[in-house]
Amino acid sequence: MVTIRVLVADDQEAAREALRLILDGEPDIDVIATAADGAEAVRQALWRRPDVVVMDLRMPGMDGIAAIDRLAAADSAPRVLALTTFDLDEYLFGALRAGVAGFLLKDSDPDVLVTAVRELHQGRGLIDPQVTSRLISRFAALAPRPATPELDLLTPREHHVLRLLARGLSNGEIAAACTIEEGTVKTHVNRILTKLGLRTRVHAAIYAHEHGLVARDAP
Amino acid sequence: MVTIRVLVADDQEAAREALRLILDGEPDIDVIATAADGAEAVRQALWRRPDVVVMDLRMPGMDGIAAIDRLAAADSAPRVLALTTFDLDEYLFGALRAGVAGFLLKDSDPDVLVTAVRELHQGRGLIDPQVTSRLISRFAALAPRPATPELDLLTPREHHVLRLLARGLSNGEIAAACTIEEGTVKTHVNRILTKLGLRTRVHAAIYAHEHGLVARDAP
């Protein structure tokens, strides 16, 4: 059996000890260190190399989300389980964006916490059921629209032009990229607008982004 | 104790019966109907009004995702738990976009399934830990960037103009909306571009969208 090396970060001593007790009570989990703020958590994590970091999001000084950002930047970053008392969108989405692997509210059962640590160690993730619905609806609002019938009307050339346009290239730059004349690009753009029922290139750019035609840069 | 009324939709009879056995074995769960394809699932759901629909995503005819779309459009829509054998992004993200409340792979433990049904009935959600990591990283790529320092440089007027611009309005339309002259709008746009370090209004529109300044239409 492999022991899971865990770092616990929480600014309240009582919470820290409670977490340590719960986790150390498991035969396969070993709390190797604790931290009382974000900066210390980052230092400890980089030095002790835990498998999993259990991190309170609300801490003085560097808060949990900033700490997670730092950890994610490191190579061989540990998997982070975010813990919070307060069920705020800001915490949830901030933590997810920063790259946590799990998110639990502090009113969870101790055995849920233990399960979460094991799941994270296995490379899986866990989101508190209480916040999952909100995550899903936010995700649904953000996710690219499925391919629409209109998109199939575009010829390959027009598709290509649309992708370049959506990255902010001018007609001249698109022309250079395709080694054609600018006048030709204008025709393509015009046909794109007509086929998609749009009015300006700005609409086309937004359309392309909302349909996932343009890969977003890494955060 | 309230009994949870469940509809099971799966094209394979064996799977249907297995699910029924598992769920009906619970005292608080009552499988009130089954369906063998998406269309039937929608009919049954609209007629029998289950609390929870357990739906296989891969079915002949109308598939699960299309069925979920239909169900979500209905009022007092049931909570849908998506089930799938195949762990494909297409299924996962498609189902989430369509509005499921839970997503499980079919190799899950029966008691996980039962727990999921109960969670959904309580208004919560459940995502299979095996796919949670992928959901999080996709979400992180999609989520708006946090407010950057540059955004604070914009005056209220410029903010307003930026939001209108990002919705595809021309300078003239923005001018009309603000009851100012078009020439003025051009100045605002210019200062926006300068402050944000962008070159054209297309860049500004993309920037605004990526930073969540523009609310997206409902899917």
Add this chain to the structure above:
DNA sequence: GTGAGGATCTATCGAAAGGTGGACGACCGG
């Protein structure tokens, strides 16, 4: 008070973007 700085507004001019018409070759069914 007064002058500095910022926010808002306006006007002008060269540079892009957008609308239109048409040329050329590829492909397909008669």
Add this chain to the structure above:
DNA sequence: CCGGTCGTCCACCTTTCGATAGATCCTCAC
């Protein structure tokens, strides 16, 4: 073979955009 359709290309002309200079008003420190 040939007329039709489609994709790609180019040039002309009008509208819109983007950069720049300057005007007005407000606030706040001195």
